[in-house]
Amino acid sequence: EVQVVDSGGGLVQPGGSLRLSCAASGFIFSNYAMSWVRQAPGKGLEWVSAISGSAGGIYYADSVKGRFTISRDNSKNTVYLQMNSLRAEDTAIYYCAKERGYFDYWGQGTLVTVSS
Amino acid sequence: EIVLTQSPGSLSLSPGERATLSCRASQSVRSSNLAWYQQKPGQAPRLLIYDALSRATGIPDRFSGSGSGTDFTLTISGLEPEDFAVYYCQQYGTSPRTFGQGTKVEIK
Numbered sequence: 001e002v003q004v005v006d007s008g009g010g011l012v013q014p015g016g017s018l019r020l021s022c023a024a025s026g027f028i029f030s031n032y033a034m035s036w037v038r039q040a041p042g043k044g045l046e047w048v049s050a051i052s053g054s055a056g057g058i059y060y061a062d063s064v065k066g067r068f069t070i071s072r073d074n075s076k077n078t079v080y081l082q083m084n085s086l087r088a089e090d091t092a093i094y095y096c097a098k099e100r101g102y103f104d105y106w107g108q109g110t111l112v113t114v115s116s
Numbered sequence: 117e118i119v120l121t122q123s124p125g126s127l128s129l130s131p132g133e134r135a136t137l138s139c140r141a142s143q144s145v146r147s148s149n150l151a152w153y154q155q156k157p158g159q160a161p162r163l164l165i166y167d168a169l170s171r172a173t174g175i176p177d178r179f180s181g182s183g184s185g186t187d188f189t190l191t192i193s194g195l196e197p198e199d200f201a202v203y204y205c206q207q208y209g210t211s212p213r214t215f216g217q218g219t220k221v222e223i224k
Contacts, residue, residue: 035213045153045161045204047213061212095160101208102151104172106160 002026002105006096009110012086016114020081022096022107029077030054033099036070036081038092039109046092049081050099064090086114118142118207122216128224135192137219139205144185146209152181152190155218156201164203165190195221 008020022034035050049070050059058070069082079096091114097103119142129135139150148168153161163172165181168188178193192199200223205216 044217045206045215047215050213059211100166101149101213102163102166102206103153103161104163104166106162109160 002098004096004098004105004107006094006107006110009094009112011113011115013116014087014114016086017082017084018086018112020083020094020096020110020112022079022081024077024079024096024098024105027098030074033057034072034079035097035099035103036079037095037097037103037106038090038112039095040089040092043092048094051079083112086112088114090114117212118145118210118214120205120207120214120216122203122205122219124219125217126220126222128222129195130224131195131197133195133224135190135195135199135221137190137192137203137221139183139188139190139216141186141188141207143210145188145207148184149207149209150181150183150188151206151208152179153204153206154199154201155204161204192221197223 003025006022033052036048051070067085072079093109095109096107098105121140123138150168152165155161169181180191182189202218202220204218
């Protein structure tokens with residue numbers, strides 16, 4: 001059974017940093033890209049970042065480029081999202097998802113709140 | 117980037133009725149790389165349809181997808197009580213991946 005469990009959210013001040021983690025199981029982790037998708041309160045879905053299975057391909061939305069860094073550790077079946085220079089508009093539930101272009105398995109989400 | 121526009125914004129229907137949701141792209145979606153998701157309050161999205169018309173694992177056959185190019189449709193034939201939710205389309209033919217703004221299907 002495929003499982004995706006994201007964690008690491010919390011309350012952080014504007015300009016601060018946070019690292020999200022996503023642990024996956026039930027599939028050959030290194031064979032698949034993984035993505036982060038976020039959802040601001042009461043809003044729709046926004047793709048944030050993706051990383052290929054080998055980490056050779058890394059992609060970011062323009063809204064986070066230069067501030068967020070995605071990485072993965074295939075020995076631990078885990079993906080990370082390092083978020084720096086956080087802004088109020090980054091407040092959202094962040095979901096980790098297994099990607100095949102579409103997102104076939106999602107984590108439960110972790111809430112990031114950027115506020116003073 | 118490809119902008120996806122979903123219509124209507126909300127739909128008020130009774131159980132047993134047919135729901136027809138539209139997703140229109142600002143430019144042609146390559147290889148019909150379009151997916152549909154269902155999201156209920158407090159839950160993560162769930163994949164329903166990929167490649168415009170293929171049902172994901174475990175999705176009932178009352179959900180069907182159609183379309184190509186710039187116009188896509190999700191049809192729910194015979195709404196069940198658990199189908200009342202928000203539905204999103206997403207394209208993955210061109211980077212960046214983009215989502216529509218969602219259609220809320222409400223109980224009438």
